[in-house]
Amino acid sequence: xxxxxxxxxxxxxxxxxxxxxxxxxxxxxxxxxxxxxxxxxxxxxxxxxxxxxxxxxxxxxxxxxxxxxxxxxxxxxxxxxxxxxxxxxxxxxxxxxxxxxxxxxxxxxxxxxxxxxxxxxxxxxxxxxxxxxxxxxxxxxxxxxx
Numbered sequence: 001x002x003x004x005x006x007x008x009x010x011x012x013x014x015x016x017x018x019x020x021x022x023x024x025x026x027x028x029x030x031x032x033x034x035x036x037x038x039x040x041x042x043x044x045x046x047x048x049x050x051x052x053x054x055x056x057x058x059x060x061x062x063x064x065x066x067x068x069x070x071x072x073x074x075x076x077x078x079x080x081x082x083x084x085x086x087x088x089x090x091x092x093x094x095x096x097x098x099x100x101x102x103x104x105x106x107x108x109x110x111x112x113x114x115x116x117x118x119x120x121x122x123x124x125x126x127x128x129x130x131x132x133x134x135x136x137x138x139x140x141x142x143x144x145x146x
Contacts, residue, residue, distance in 0.1 A: 018047020076104030
C-alpha cells in the first residue's frame with residue numbers, strides 16, 4: 001500500500017474515499033484515525049463499513065460508548081473512540097483492547113490516547129479541515145506495509 005492523498009469537498013466524497021480504502025483492508029488490520037472534532041472521521045468509517053457490506057447508516061460515533069461493533073459484512077468492524085479516555089489504563093478497563101488485532105478491522109479515533117497499545121503495523125489516516133470547507137485525507141501505510 002502506498003501513501004494516498006485525497007481531497008474531499010463533501011460528505012459523500014469522504015464516504016467514497018473510506019469505501020475505496022475499505023476495499024483493501026483485511027481481518028486483523030488496525031487503522032488509527034487522526035483529526036480534530038468534526039473533521040469527518042466517522043463519515044470515513046461509514047465508507048469503510050459500506051465496503052465491507054455493512055449498511056453505512058448503522059454507523060455512528062462511539063464517543064460515549066467508547067466502542068461500536070458492526071457485524072454482517074465480510075469482516076467484523078470495530079470502531080473505537082478514545083476521545084473521552086484519560087489514559088491507557090482507563091482504555092484497558094473497557095475491554096476494547098480485545099478488538100485490536102482481532103478477527104475484524106479495528107478503527108480507532110483519537111489513537112494518541114492509547115498509542116502504546118497500537119501494533120507496529122497500524123495504518124494511519126489523517127483527516128484535516130481545509131480553509132475552503134473541504135477536507136484533506138492522507139493515508140499513511142505502516143512501516144510494516146511499506
